[in-house]
Amino acid sequence: MCGIVGYVGEREAQPVLINCLKRLEYRGYDSCGIALLGGRTEVYKDAGRIEELEKVLQSNESRTGIGHTRWATHGKPSEVNAHPHTDCSGKVAVVHNGVIENFLHLKEQLTNEGHTFRSETDTEVIPHLIEKYYQGNLEQAVTRALGDIAGTYAFIAIHADCKELVVARKDSPLIVGIGDKEYFVASDAPAVLDYTDRVMYLEDGDIVVITKNDIKITSNGKQVARPECRVPWSIEEAQKAGYDHFMLKEIHEQPRVIRNTYAGYISTIEPEINLEIKRAVDFDNILILACGTSYHAALVGKHVIQRLTHIPVNVDIASEFNYSDTVVGKTLVIIITQSGETADSIKSLKKAKELSCHTLVITNVVGSSATRIADDVLYIKAGPEISVAATKSFIAQLIMLYLFALARASVDVRSRGSLIAELRQLPNKVHEILDREGEIAERGKYLAEYENAFFIARGINFPVALEGALKVKEIAYIHAEGYPAGELKHGPFALLTPNTPVVAITTRDNTYETLLANIKEIKARESPVIAVAEEGDEEIEKYVDFVIRVPRVDPIFSPVVNTVALHLLAYYTAKERGCSIDMPRNLAKSVTVE
Numbered sequence: 001m002c003g004i005v006g007y008v009g010e011r012e013a014q015p016v017l018i019n020c021l022k023r024l025e026y027r028g029y030d031s032c033g034i035a036l037l038g039g040r041t042e043v044y045k046d047a048g049r050i051e052e053l054e055k056v057l058q059s060n061e062s063r064t065g066i067g068h069t070r071w072a073t074h075g076k077p078s079e080v081n082a083h084p085h086t087d088c089s090g091k092v093a094v095v096h097n098g099v100i101e102n103f104l105h106l107k108e109q110l111t112n113e114g115h116t117f118r119s120e121t122d123t124e125v126i127p128h129l130i131e132k133y134y135q136g137n138l139e140q141a142v143t144r145a146l147g148d149i150a151g152t153y154a155f156i157a158i159h160a161d162c163k164e165l166v167v168a169r170k171d172s173p174l175i176v177g178i179g180d181k182e183y184f185v186a187s188d189a190p191a192v193l194d195y196t197d198r199v200m201y202l203e204d205g206d207i208v209v210i211t212k213n214d215i216k217i218t219s220n221g222k223q224v225a226r227p228e229c230r231v232p233w234s235i236e237e238a239q240k241a242g243y244d245h246f247m248l249k250e251i252h253e254q255p256r257v258i259r260n261t262y263a264g265y266i267s268t269i270e271p272e273i274n275l276e277i278k279r280a281v282d283f284d285n286i287l288i289l290a291c292g293t294s295y296h297a298a299l300v301g302k303h304v305i306q307r308l309t310h311i312p313v314n315v316d317i318a319s320e321f322n323y324s325d326t327v328v329g330k331t332l333v334i335i336i337t338q339s340g341e342t343a344d345s346i347k348s349l350k351k352a353k354e355l356s357c358h359t360l361v362i363t364n365v366v367g368s369s370a371t372r373i374a375d376d377v378l379y380i381k382a383g384p385e386i387s388v389a390a391t392k393s394f395i396a397q398l399i400m401l402y403l404f405a406l407a408r409a410s411v412d413v414r415s416r417g418s419l420i421a422e423l424r425q426l427p428n429k430v431h432e433i434l435d436r437e438g439e440i441a442e443r444g445k446y447l448a449e450y451e452n453a454f455f456i457a458r459g460i461n462f463p464v465a466l467e468g469a470l471k472v473k474e475i476a477y478i479h480a481e482g483y484p485a486g487e488l489k490h491g492p493f494a495l496l497t498p499n500t501p502v503v504a505i506t507t508r509d510n511t512y513e514t515l516l517a518n519i520k521e522i523k524a525r526e527s528p529v530i531a532v533a534e535e536g537d538e539e540i541e542k543y544v545d546f547v548i549r550v551p552r553v554d555p556i557f558s559p560v561v562n563t564v565a566l567h568l569l570a571y572y573t574a575k576e577r578g579c580s581i582d583m584p585r586n587l588a589k590s591v592t593v594e
């Protein structure tokens with residue numbers, strides 16, 4: 001959460017910072033600001049989006065500056081709480097992502113020493129600590145300030161008397177982009193892609209001093225080097241390409257994303273899956289940990305892996321695992337995280353390592369924090385996902401879980417061959433759904449009229465019901481609950497009225513007949529029902545008000561086609577309600593606080 005940027009080089013810093021901030025806005029967008037170094041430190045802030053900030057900027061030729069786009073943790077979104085924060089003299093400015101846990105204590109101490117605070121934020125203690133310790137050397141002042149701070153941070157500090165950026169990282173992501181006589185600092189790599197694809201990923205404990213010609217990284221008091229990497233994404237991939245929203249573009253990218261994810265793992269000559277996790281590891285059960293949409297992928301993964309391999313699989317919400325006394329034996333722990341930066345997932349990964357489990361991360365972001373902690377990594381190769389609501393990364397996570405299970409499947413070779421063949425057909429099946437976008441848009445207009453909804457399914461599609469409901473909550477601001485169809489009558493039935501539509505996922509697997517019976521019970525309570533049903537299922541028409549058609553696939557792959565339909569449904573529902581689809585209120589793409 002929160003995006004930070006820094007620039008030092010030969011270009012005017014202001015437009016560079018604004019451009020980079022726009023690419024980071026998905027990390028937080030409730031207020032923003034920049035600070036530029038000249039004879040003094042100039043600060044501009046706005047309690048709104050970056051386009052609002054641009055209106056208050058004045059021309060400034062500074063070649064060094066820092067910027068921030070905020071997702072509020074301490075203090076409401078307002079101009080005074082927006083970053084950069086400054087010290088009493090106005091010479092020091094700091095942008096920060098993370099949480100300073102002991103800020104109340106530090107604030108009290110600094111106030112007693114004569115410092116005056118303006119904001120409600122935790123961050124403001126950092127510039128004041130730097131001011132307290134500054135004796136002509138910014139790096140030394142930052143190092144001493146860090147000695148007082150407890151918590152998580154990625155921050156950049158500037159001082160009017162110095163021509164450098166001083167950067168520090170602990171438990172919050174940070175990269176340095178390398179140009180020709182210029183450096184960029186950012187919370188993640190797509191922010192700097194307009195200027196360079198050469199980056200360094202900073203490590204926890206790094207303190208970095210950057211001028212336009214030089215970079216010095218220190219860790220535990222010793223100078224260190226961090227390897228330079230190429231970002232595997234192009235700038236075009238991080239743009240809207242004519243779509244109204246990133247979310248719609250990302251849904252439309254899914255056929256290509258599915259191919260990208262399985263390419264390299266499926267041999268084209270003799271269909272086999274070639275997916276070995278790096279180190280030989282002996283496990284007899286699996287625990288999958290994740291948050292939000294990635295958690296829903298994990299729940300589908302449990303069904304898929306157990307069905308194909310008979311290896312027992314448990315799934316836990318990462319933040320809950322952190323408090324659980326889960327007993328692990330020869331357990332492979334899989335962490336699913338699109339961003340690789342989610343604080344709860346990282347914490348659960350660290351806990352799994354402490355418990356001596358072998359850990360495997362399934363992620364989209366090369367070089368992200370999780371990839372540097374886990375024993376093994378599988379990249380889903382979905383390309384940059386900009387919309388806050390995860391869509392293509394969810395589908396790619398599912399594909400990776402199918403590959404993982406198929407590679408270990410205990411089913412006979414013929415069944416495995418036909419499942420692999422069907423997996424390769426999924427891009428075409430997703431195209432078929434995208435071709436029906438207009439019909440799904442009509443259903444979205446219908447759903448948009450309601451304030452409450454249920455999403456139901458059974459078995460492998462129950463997580464898809466959770467996912468459909470999450471998306472409608474998240475981007476259309478409709479209160480929606482995902483329920484196993486069998487559970488509805490154990491309480492939620494009390495809420496069924498003609499104003500409570502129910503979206504039912506009616507794949508023709510072993511759940512179908514019971515689900516039809518559930519739909520009849522729901523109709524008896526006069527709730528409108530929208531079914532997500534397979535092509536050729538004429539029976540369903542008799543029981544429901546509307547049908548969204550998806551192509552027939554082996555039921556094990558039905559979560560893919562059903563989810564694409566539900567993501568489109570959520571998109572068009574939100575569009576009809578005029579919501580801010582790519583940046584829903586109060587949310588951020590990368591949740592780096594617990």
Ligand code: F6R
Nearest residue numbers: 292293294337338339342389390
């Ligand atoms: C919802 C959504 C979130 C994320 C969750 C975990 O559309 O995107 O629920 O899935 O914050 O994020 P990652 O996968 O980056 O760990």
